[in-house]
Amino acid sequence: MHKNPQDISRREFLDRAGQLSATATLPWIIPAAATASQTGTSPSNRITVGLIGHGVMGRGHLHRLVGDREVQVLAVCDVDRTRCEEARRRVEETYAARSPGGEYKGCTAYNDYRELLARPDLDAVVIVTPDHWHTLQSIHAVEAGKDVYCEKPISLTVGEGRRLVEAVRRYGRIFQTGTQYRSISTIRRVCEFVRAGGLGKVKSVFTLWGKLGHNLGVDSYAPLPFALPAEPVPDGLDWDLWVGPAPWQPYNKAYHRNPSPGVVPWAFSEDFGAAAVTWYHSHAADVIQYALGMENSGPVEFIYPGRGAYPTLTCRYANGTLLHLVDNWDMIKNVYQAVPVTARLAGNFGGVFVGERGWLTSLTTGGRIEGGPEELFAEMKLPTREVNAGDNDHHANWLECIRTRRPTSCGEEIGHRGASLGHLTIIAYKLQRSLKWDPAKEEFLGDEAANRLLRRSMRSPWHL
Numbered sequence: 366m367h368k369n370p371q372d373i374s375r376r377e378f379l380d381r382a383g384q385l386s387a388t389a390t391l392p393w394i395i396p397a398a399a400t401a402s403q404t405g406t407s408p409s410n411r412i413t414v415g416l417i418g419h420g421v422m423g424r425g426h427l428h429r430l431v432g433d434r435e436v437q438v439l440a441v442c443d444v445d446r447t448r449c450e451e452a453r454r455r456v457e458e459t460y461a462a463r464s465p466g467g468e469y470k471g472c473t474a475y476n477d478y479r480e481l482l483a484r485p486d487l488d489a490v491v492i493v494t495p496d497h498w499h500t501l502q503s504i505h506a507v508e509a510g511k512d513v514y515c516e517k518p519i520s521l522t523v524g525e526g527r528r529l530v531e532a533v534r535r536y537g538r539i540f541q542t543g544t545q546y547r548s549i550s551t552i553r554r555v556c557e558f559v560r561a562g563g564l565g566k567v568k569s570v571f572t573l574w575g576k577l578g579h580n581l582g583v584d585s586y587a588p589l590p591f592a593l594p595a596e597p598v599p600d601g602l603d604w605d606l607w608v609g610p611a612p613w614q615p616y617n618k619a620y621h622r623n624p625s626p627g628v629v630p631w632a633f634s635e636d637f638g639a640a641a642v643t644w645y646h647s648h649a650a651d652v653i654q655y656a657l658g659m660e661n662s663g664p665v666e667f668i669y670p671g672r673g674a675y676p677t678l679t680c681r682y683a684n685g686t687l688l689h690l691v692d693n694w695d696m697i698k699n700v701y702q703a704v705p706v707t708a709r710l711a712g713n714f715g716g717v718f719v720g721e722r723g724w725l726t727s728l729t730t731g732g733r734i735e736g737g738p739e740e741l742f743a744e745m746k747l748p749t750r751e752v753n754a755g756d757n758d759h760h761a762n763w764l765e766c767i768r769t770r771r772p773t774s775c776g777e778e779i780g781h782r783g784a785s786l787g788h789l790t791i792i793a794y795k796l797q798r799s800l801k802w803d804p805a806k807e808e809f810l811g812d813e814a815a816n817r818l819l820r821r822s823m824r825s826p827w828h829l
Contacts, residue, residue: 412488414437415511416438417502418498419445419448420493422628423443429760435764439473440487441453444604457469482509493516496521496631500520500526500529501610503532512539513533513538515541515780517643517651518788526781539770541775546651547759551734551747551750554747557656558745559720563722564721564724566720569687569688570657572690572715572717575641588635588791589634596616604616640791649714651783652727654786662782665681665803666681666799666800669794675689676700677689677696690790697717705737709732711731712728712731712732713731729754734747734752792818
């Protein structure tokens with residue numbers, strides 16, 4: 366029997382939250398070529414960057430940035446003084462090691478990201494803060510004339526995401542969403558093969574969506590409004606600024622602590638994150654909709670389990686393709702019977718595509734690409750079926766586009782649509798009913814209760 370959040374003891378909840386955040390997603394894997402860059406770019410031609418957020422993911426991004434000799438990190442920001450000072454030291458020690466005199470003191474640490482954005486000498490920022498900050502900080506950055514790399518999901522509501530898209534375009538900035546799995550060369554080849562019709566018509570796609578109960582003991586597919594007990598705020602942490610535009614919650618270590626208990630510890634709470642959307646689904650949605658040619662659109666219907674023909678929540682696209690959300694990969698074989706029982710299905714951050722001509726995986730962290738019949742692989746001409754997460758050019762694409770002013774591989778609209786797929790799924794789970802969706806107008810058809818969940822207000826004085 367699953368428990369409600371109020372029935373879980375404080376210690377039990379914190380233990381489970383730490384386990385969940387540590388296993389739900391992976392830190393950034395740095396391409397070897399990025400850290401081995403030996404370009405002789407002069408300081409005047411380097412792209413100047415500021416980092417906003419220095420948790421587990423932020424450390425990965427900073428490692429990538431300071432390892433690139435075409436980039437100069439001039440500023441770092443975090444509301445946790447310990448993390449912020451650690452970032453500044455890391456930048457200065459890295460650059461000092463390259464300096465003929467062995468010294469460097471050119472990186473400034475900030476508590477408030479608005480002070481960092483006010484610097485006229487920054488070209489761009491990388492935003493690696495908790496989810497509830499992504500939209501507002503990105504909008505403030507483009508308003509300040511900065512190009513932006515923002516971690517996923519780029520919003521917590523559909524309404525937020527649309528406002529972000531509008532702002533990026535209004536100010537003519539370069540934007541990259543941090544869904545890097547599409548930029549792994551092997552995954553990209555699979556997606557392009559499916560997109561070009563290599564499987565014929567794609568009938569079904571399957572991807573993971575797990576319950577909070579897997580680790581937290583809560584029977585919910587959606588994040589919940591947990592009310593955790595107040596604890597003393599650690600020295601050096603600006604908790605009011607950490608909460609920012611979200612509804613006020615007192616400090617509790619389940620949201621934030623040093624050292625971090627995992628990559629995204631806050632995501633179980635709907636005030637700060639989006640559960641599966643934060644953990645892995647934004648990556649999967651991006652890869653899947655890229656392969657389907659739907660990356661600038663979305664489904665037209667969300668079919669609630671038990672209200673239709675499918676045992677798990679299913680999204681239907683206008684061309685008839687169905688996206689089934691499953692608890693585990695065995696359901697594809699045992700419940701949907703869509704692939705052979707001998708199929709090896711492992712990994713995450715993508716999907717399993719089933720078409721007229723066969724089936725293929727686009728999964729990372731689970732080994733090689735699988736599928737059948739075998740002639741599909743001869744047609745794809747993959748250099749390797751192995752998936753190397755470090756073999757990606759996601760940051761490099763962003764930096765190149767800053768120079769050329771061309772669109773990135775995963776720009777604002779694509780990032781918005783990938784996040785929106787998860788947000789719409791959460792709404793269907795919360796309302797426990799099927800919903801019709803207009804992806805052009807971005808509204809539910811004939812359901813005002815559902816439409817009210819497309820946006821939320823921000824805590825004063827923050828606003829969009």
